[in-house]
Amino acid sequence: MQTPKILSFLTLTALAVLLVPNHSEAASSIASPAQTRAVLANADRAVSRGDADHALTILSRHQGLLARSGADAERASIACQAHFLKADFAEAVEQCSIAIDSRSAHWSDFNNRGAARMRSGDWSGAIADFTTAREMNPASVEVRKNLSHTRAALKASN
Numbered sequence: 001m002q003t004p005k006i007l008s009f010l011t012l013t014a015l016a017v018l019l020v021p022n023h024s025e026a027a028s029s030i031a032s033p034a035q036t037r038a039v040l041a042n043a044d045r046a047v048s049r050g051d052a053d054h055a056l057t058i059l060s061r062h063q064g065l066l067a068r069s070g071a072d073a074e075r076a077s078i079a080c081q082a083h084f085l086k087a088d089f090a091e092a093v094e095q096c097s098i099a100i101d102s103r104s105a106h107w108s109d110f111n112n113r114g115a116a117r118m119r120s121g122d123w124s125g126a127i128a129d130f131t132t133a134r135e136m137n138p139a140s141v142e143v144r145k146n147l148s149h150t151r152a153a154l155k156a157s158n
Helices: 009-017 033-047 053-059 063-070 071-084 089-102 107-119 123-136 143-155
Strands: none
Touching: 009 053, 033 053, 033 063, 033 071, 053 063, 053 071, 063 089, 071 089, 071 107, 089 107, 107 123, 107 143
16 A cells, blocks of 8 residues: 655645646456556656646546555545645545545545645635544644644634
């Protein structure tokens, strides 16, 4: 299982200012772990490069393989990050929710959904997600910063 990337406040700030290999799906009805890892890694690299459209194309093109391999949570987590990069925060929230519902919840999925909720103005939803992420991983500096910045933004908006 891949560890999802963490969207930090610095990422949120940077994205507010600057947004920015194809594999054929195996014919086999059984997806090999190596194929699944390769597809996920390729999509993850595209997100890391800031190429959200390419990441989403990879995930879409290999949706069947990922579903057969039970990698929907990982697919949704990467899709969440890609939609966040595209500033499609509603879809980012949806994809993070799928990741959360599809596996034992990972704190970074709550953090990332909180980041998308924050950017869409859902302050209470963001605070709830950041609080859950902090409870799951109290050592995360990113989560503490995101929670603090969201609380400050909520206070300033009132």
